[in-house]
Amino acid sequence: MKNNSFMGSFHLPSRPNLDVREIDISNNQIQGEIPLNISMTFPYSTWLFLSGNNFEGEISNVHFSGFSYLSILDISNNNLSGKLPRWTKNLLGLVELDLSNNHFDGSIPEEFCYKADLWLLDLSHNNLSGSLPHCASLPSPYLSHIYLSKNRLNGLLTHSFLNISSLETLDLGENSLSGSIPKWISNLSSLSILRLKGNLFFGEIPNEICELDQLRIMDLSHNQLSGHIPSCLAHLIGAPNSFSSWGLTIKSSTLNLDTSNLDTSTEMEARLMQEVYTQLDSHIQDWIELVTKWWSYTYEGNILDYMSEIDLSCNQLTGLIPLAIGNLSYIHSLNLSHNNLTGSIPSTFSNLKQLESLDLSFNDLNGEIPSQLTELNFLAVFSVAHNNLFGPIPYGKGQFGTFDSNSYEGNALLCGAPLEKGCEDSFELQPKVPNSLNEKREGSLIDMDVFYISLLVTYVVVLLSIGAVLYINPYWRQAGFI
Known part of the structure; x- marks a missing residue:
């Protein structure tokens, strides 16, 4: 029943206790409120997909807690409002909870911290406010993906996620969180995606962030970070085949249950849960919203195995670009624009053989554009606009033959194609430096x-x-x- 154009309200059949395992009416045009007694009608359901409709009203009183085996609850992309429910802790087998893209407000209840089996929590794109819940003692050994972006959360990170070593995705972007990036970030040893974009974080980027050896996407843009770029960032982003799988792998040892000594009902329950968890690995997929090649895209699923990006743009970073950044040979996108960086563009950037997007615009960089950059054969987006660069543009070779004048504007002493100013005309304007x-x-x-x-x-x-x-x-x- 999904992906149709069904309209009207959601009516339940008159017969209760229907043995329906999966309910999926997502991506229709169904409106009205979610029936209060939905769990009484489908008590054995394991997947409930109501996303992509026009459901409205509050869900605090809906009897979702009556689902005995519910593993996935997805009511995202609707018009639901009110406070977040506190009955989530009663859904003992819940693995994925997606309430994103609604109009929920208020704070995040601490009941969300006590979901031992939860793997994915998505509360993004709502109107949530207040500080993050104190989940330092979170018992879940599986929690892998947290999405809280595009809300109105504030305050410090404190120790909210301190002990979640299983965490692979942490997206807190576009809130009003403040303070410094805590040094305990290194405890998140499985972290692959860190997105803190669009907050009020200040201070230096801690060196402890370099200990996240699984990290391949880091977006710290649009904050108030200062100080130098840590040269140890060059140790991040290894070869794609070294990345851990993003699928939510189920440990078979916890699922191959011995049912020989169980009664009939308990055995059925065990086999049902075995079936549910076997299917989950193919369903639950991570996603992230990234700005790459000057456009914002949402990437999800297996493609993220091959994505790698560092975005430090729109901060107050100073000093030289570390030469060691040229060791990020598997990175696809590097954005250092809109900072106060000085010095020259490192010629070591020629080692970034997989690079597709490089933005160094709006800094105080000087010197010439290294001719070695013409060796970057996959470079599709390049900008050094609004710096203090001089000399000839290494134009006409490889990808550099595809960039227009916008990539170089705001550098009065640059010359050569694609700029209208020829280098023979601008020689007298270039800095005089003794040759010997x-x-x-x-x-x-x-x-x-x-x-x-x-x-x-x-x-x-x-x-x-x-x-x-x-x-x-x-x-x-x-x-x-x-």
């Missing part, structure tokens, strides 16, 4: 010659002046000057 020690010595010899000539001319002028005065004034001549 001989040139420096030659300049010094010329300066000494000028000095001696000036001294001789001054001496002659003084003698002539004295003679003229004595000739004009006879009293001085009589006084013995002549």
Whole structure:
């Protein structure tokens, strides 16, 4: 019944206790409220998909807790409102909870911290406010993906996720969280995606973030971070075949249950849960919203196995770009734009052979564009606009033949195609730097010659002046000057 154009309200059959395992009416145009007694009608359901409709009203009183075997509850992309429910802790087998893209408000209840089997929690794109719940003692050994982006959450990270070593995705982007990025971030040893974009974080990027050896997507853009770019970031993002699987792998040892000594009802329950968990691995997929190649896209599923990105743009970072960043040979997108970075563009960037997007615009970079960058054969987006670069553009070779003048605007001393200014016309404007020690010595010899000539001319002028005065004034001549 999914992906149709069904309209109207959701009516339940009059017969209760129907043995229906999966209910999927997603992506229709069904409206009205979710029936309060839905769990009484389908008590054995394991998957409930109501997403992509026009359901409205509050869900705090809906009897979802009556589902005995519910593993996936997806009511995202509707018009639901009110406070988040507190009955989630009663859904003992719940693995995925998706309430995203609704109008829920208020704070996140701490009951969400006590879901021992939860793997995916998505509360993004709502109007949630307040601070993050204190989930430091979260008992779940499986929680892998947390999405809280595009809400109105505030306060510090404190120790909210301190002990969730299984966490692979942490998306807190586009909230009002503040403070520094905590050093305990290194405890999240399985983290693959860290998205803190669009908050109020300040201070330096902690070196502890470099200990996340599984990290391949890091978006810290649009904050107030300062200080230098840690050179240890060069240790992140390894080869794709070194990444752990993003599928929510079920440990078979926990599912191959011995049913020989169980009664009939308990055995049926065990086999039912075995079936549910076997199917979950193919259903639950991670996703993330990224800005790459100047456009915002949502990526999900297996494609993320091959994505890698570092975005530090729109902060207050200073200093040189570390040469070691050129060791990120498997990175696909690097954005350092809109900071206060100085120095030259490292020629080591030529080692970024998989790079598809490089944005260094709106900084204080100087020097020439390294000609070695023409070796980046996959580069589709490139910008060094609004810096202090000079010299010829390495244009016309490889991908550099595809970039237009917008990639270089705001650098008065750059020349050559695709700019209208030729390098022969701008030579006099370029900084004069001595080419060798001989040139420096030659300049010094010329300066000494000028000095001696000036001294001789001054001496002659003084003698002539004295003679003229004595000739004009006879009293001085009589006084013995002549």
